[in-house]
Amino acid sequence: MPGPVQSIERAAAILRLLARGSGRLGVGEIATSLGLAKGTAHGILRTLQGVGFVEQDRASGKYQLGATLLHLGTSYLDVNDLRSRAINWADALAARSGEAVRIGTPLDGKVLVVHHVFRPDDSLQTLDVGSLLPLHATALGKVLLAYDADVASQLKDDDLAWFTRRTLVTAEALSRSVARVRELGWAAEVEEFATGLASIAAPIRGYGGLVVGAISIAGAVERVCPVARRADPGLVAFVQNAARAISRDLGAGRW
Amino acid sequence: MAAQYVMSIDQGTGSTRAILFDQGGRLVSVAQREHRQHYPKPGWVEHDAMEIWRNVEHVARESLHRVGAGADQVAAIGIANQRETSVLWDRRTGMPIGRAVVWQDTRTDELVARFAERPDAALVPERTGLPLATYFSAPRIRWLLDRVPGLFERAERGDVLFGTMESWVVWNLTGGPDGGVHVTDVTNASRTLLMDLRTLRWDRELLDFFGVPAAMLPEIRSCAEVYGTASRAVPGVRIAAALGDQQAALFGQCCFSRGEAKCTYGTGGFLLLNTGESPVRSSHGLLTTVGYRIGSQPAAYALEGSIAVTGALVQWFRDNLGLISSAPEIETLARTVEDNGGCYIVPAFSGLYAPHWRSGARGVIVGLTSYITKGHLARAVLEATGWQTREVVDAMNADSGLELNTLKVDGGMTADNLLMQFVADVLAAAVVRPMIAETVSLGAAYAAGLAVGYWPDLEGLRRNWHRAAQWLPAMDPARRESEYANWRRAVERTFDWVQPNPGSSAR
Ligand SMILES: Nc1ncnc2c1ncn2[C@@H]1O[C@H](COP(=O)(O)OP(=O)(O)OP(=O)(O)O)[C@@H](O)[C@H]1O
Ligand SMILES: [Mg+2]
Numbered sequence: 001m002p003g004p005v006q007s008i009e010r011a012a013a014i015l016r017l018l019a020r021g022s023g024r025l026g027v028g029e030i031a032t033s034l035g036l037a038k039g040t041a042h043g044i045l046r047t048l049q050g051v052g053f054v055e056q057d058r059a060s061g062k063y064q065l066g067a068t069l070l071h072l073g074t075s076y077l078d079v080n081d082l083r084s085r086a087i088n089w090a091d092a093l094a095a096r097s098g099e100a101v102r103i104g105t106p107l108d109g110k111v112l113v114v115h116h117v118f119r120p121d122d123s124l125q126t127l128d129v130g131s132l133l134p135l136h137a138t139a140l141g142k143v144l145l146a147y148d149a150d151v152a153s154q155l156k157d158d159d160l161a162w163f164t165r166r167t168l169v170t171a172e173a174l175s176r177s178v179a180r181v182r183e184l185g186w187a188a189e190v191e192e193f194a195t196g197l198a199s200i201a202a203p204i205r206g207y208g209g210l211v212v213g214a215i216s217i218a219g220a221v222e223r224v225c226p227v228a229r230r231a232d233p234g235l236v237a238f239v240q241n242a243a244r245a246i247s248r249d250l251g252a253g254r255w
Numbered sequence: 256m257a258a259q260y261v262m263s264i265d266q267g268t269g270s271t272r273a274i275l276f277d278q279g280g281r282l283v284s285v286a287q288r289e290h291r292q293h294y295p296k297p298g299w300v301e302h303d304a305m306e307i308w309r310n311v312e313h314v315a316r317e318s319l320h321r322v323g324a325g326a327d328q329v330a331a332i333g334i335a336n337q338r339e340t341s342v343l344w345d346r347r348t349g350m351p352i353g354r355a356v357v358w359q360d361t362r363t364d365e366l367v368a369r370f371a372e373r374p375d376a377a378l379v380p381e382r383t384g385l386p387l388a389t390y391f392s393a394p395r396i397r398w399l400l401d402r403v404p405g406l407f408e409r410a411e412r413g414d415v416l417f418g419t420m421e422s423w424v425v426w427n428l429t430g431g432p433d434g435g436v437h438v439t440d441v442t443n444a445s446r447t448l449l450m451d452l453r454t455l456r457w458d459r460e461l462l463d464f465f466g467v468p469a470a471m472l473p474e475i476r477s478c479a480e481v482y483g484t485a486s487r488a489v490p491g492v493r494i495a496a497a498l499g500d501q502q503a504a505l506f507g508q509c510c511f512s513r514g515e516a517k518c519t520y521g522t523g524g525f526l527l528l529n530t531g532e533s534p535v536r537s538s539h540g541l542l543t544t545v546g547y548r549i550g551s552q553p554a555a556y557a558l559e560g561s562i563a564v565t566g567a568l569v570q571w572f573r574d575n576l577g578l579i580s581s582a583p584e585i586e587t588l589a590r591t592v593e594d595n596g597g598c599y600i601v602p603a604f605s606g607l608y609a610p611h612w613r614s615g616a617r618g619v620i621v622g623l624t625s626y627i628t629k630g631h632l633a634r635a636v637l638e639a640t641g642w643q644t645r646e647v648v649d650a651m652n653a654d655s656g657l658e659l660n661t662l663k664v665d666g667g668m669t670a671d672n673l674l675m676q677f678v679a680d681v682l683a684a685a686v687v688r689p690m691i692a693e694t695v696s697l698g699a700a701y702a703a704g705l706a707v708g709y710w711p712d713l714e715g716l717r718r719n720w721h722r723a724a725q726w727l728p729a730m731d732p733a734r735r736e737s738e739y740a741n742w743r744r745a746v747e748r749t750f751d752w753v754q755p756n757p758g759s760s761a762r
Contacts, residue, residue, distance in 0.1 A: 078584050080670075081584065083583065087692050088282055088285060091282070091691050092281050092283075092691075095690050095691075117690065120722075125722075127726065
């Protein structure tokens with residue numbers, strides 16, 4: 001096992017230092033207190049600032065703990081919480097669209113299905129909560145790729161497996177598709193995961209507008225994309241409205 | 256503009272919500288507000304009826320506001336409510352007399368014991384289909400009347416009114432002191448211990464038995480008819496339905512035929528089986544109650560297995576132990592371990608209801624060893640709901656002579672996949688959730704919509720019912736049996752914890 005990483009230990013020491021006392025210190029004070037070279041302390045502070053763990057006061061140039069750090073424990077949304085808070089809207093979406101609904105969150109370079117509502121035709125269907133879907137071949141995944149930089153950075157080229165002859169298996173094709181998702185605010189996938197099936201998804205935003213998951217409908221191409229293999233605009237609106245209603249309940253503000 | 260929606264108001268134990276439904280029975284808008292739970296002494300649970308009324312006003316308006324709709328777009332309002340919770344109020348001022356006494360409250364235990372000793376006590380179960388227990392309203396009314404000098408006389412003159420929450424809400428919606436309509440419905444009335452289950456009227460002998468003046472009681476009406484028009488909150492809208500929440504869920508689940516059953520998981524858990532047009536007596540600890548009555552049609556009766564504590568245990572785990580910060584996190588925590596580690600929690604917080612009816616029982620956690628973590632406790636919390644369901648299903652099967660092979664479920668806890676799988680496992684039956692978890696609200700909306708012709712008939716409503724999720728049993732039968740045996744041993748350890756001890760506080 002590799003030993004401790006020195007710069008992380010030092011970063012932790014800086015955070016501890018800022019967490020006590022007056023909570024506002026200049027780079028010189030920090031360097032002296034911890035016996036670091038000023039340049040080293042500065043480099044660490046800049047990095048911590050970049051991830052939002054510390055903030056620099058413009059006037060005095062002093063550093064203090066960042067808001068991100070203070071909300072670290074509370075910003076995380078438990079997937080079971082997400083399901084509970086989305087369940088009414090997911091049901092209504094399935095009832096309106098006539099299609100199966102899924103809610104997905106990112107997990108280890110995949111989409112984790114955290115909620116699934118059957119297609120409302122009372123046919124035999126199996127609950128697939130807990131299963132993993134590919135990011136690049138589903139509408140849910142494309143939404144997560146579009147709005148979560150972490151997720152996008154985890155996806156490696158050799159993750160781009162074939163499912164059908166329409167699956168986007170090159171980084172360029174995928175990034176074009178994802179850019180389009182950002183433009184439109186929703187994602188579609190037509191026979192990219194399974195022949196005969198299509199899906200539409202939109203982002204679910206949590207506190208502060210951060211994307212915490214995606215909600216989708218999936219069904220037969222003829223129903224989801226009845227004209228020219230394009231997602232039905234009425235269905236897109238249903239998905240977006242459901243996503244917005246959930247986001248509002250999660251405290252996303254106006255998105 | 257033509258009426259587009261039906262509004263339901265679900266006045267629950269923990270919160271009040273207003274929901275707008277469209278013609279397809281789909282949810283359009285929700286507004287919800289929690290109210291305070293008051294626990295002034297062990298065993299006592301109270302609500303502020305004024306706070307609840309303000310919440311009703313707020314959520315009703317808010318649900319419209321959220322979709323930019325006006326009261327003129329609402330065809331009718333249906334009300335569902337926490338049952339048995341009792342409030343007395345002054346007809347002239349509209350002010351409640353003290354706080355509402357909630358269904359979980361056990362303050363009347365000694366009073367109930369005294370009633371039970373009377374030679375004519377057999378009258379109560381015979382006429383009402385219910386055991387004499389602290390759960391129901393009549394002993395509460397008596398307790399409240401005894402508390403304040405002169406109250407009985409005011410009640411006899413009809414200056415002080417009694418109501419369960421639907422009566423209180425309808426009275427206030429229709430004007431309160433200014434022309435408020437004082438009514439209840441057959442389902443709520445069937446939980447007072449004062450109504451004859453067959454005639455569906457207040458029973459003279461029962462009133463005498465409990466010493467409750469007739470003048471303070473609301474008029475008993477069907478569940479689906481126009482009681483009046485709102486003059487507050489949503490002025491001009493007809494109030495066209497009222498049902499106890501569990502009966503509303505039975506209706507919302509479209510259990511319109513004999514033999515159809517559902518279980519709702521909220522604060523408590525309630526399994527109701529439609530038994531058709533005649534009441535069926537239980538010999539296994541279930542209640543006989545009214546399921547619903549639409550206008551002048553014959554009433555549908557139900558057998559009920561009431562579990563006092565299901566979601567409330569999760570709530571307790573969150574609020575009193577602080578081991579989770581939201582109810583759904585119980586599933587996350589429970590999934591950190593494989594099994595219960597030998598630990599069982601029996602949440603007999605208000606005694607045990609069906610099928611045991613032990614008011615002297617109190618909760619236990621058994622099987623503690625140094626191996627047990629909070630993950631195991633979380634499992635035991637969820638499993639308690641599963642095993643309590645198993646007990647009432649066993650009683651239901653024994654009473655009906657049928658074997659339940661599918662259970663329709665609804666309520667907030669059905670979002671918990673681990674729990675729903677566990678319920679399927681311990682019942683060895685499929686568990687099915689419909690496409691709307693808020694069936695309490697949907698049932699009230701359906702009844703109101705039927706009453707005003709927004710929906711034509713029951714068959715039309717049935718077509719709206721769809722399966723949203725299904726869990727199939729997967730537990731090894733031997734394990735199921737040994738776990739059930741452990742559970743039953745744990746349950747026995749709760750019995751008679753509270754010793755009848757007249758003269759001193761029995762807690
Ligand atoms: N994911 C979950 N897992 C377990 N329990 C849950 C979960 N989500 C909610 N609950 C529990 O379910 C209950 C809320 O369900 P619901 O909203 O149906 O009840 P309610 O209608 O408020 O109850 P009442 O009508 O009695 O006021 C709470 O007791 C809560 O602890
Ligand atoms: Mg409820």
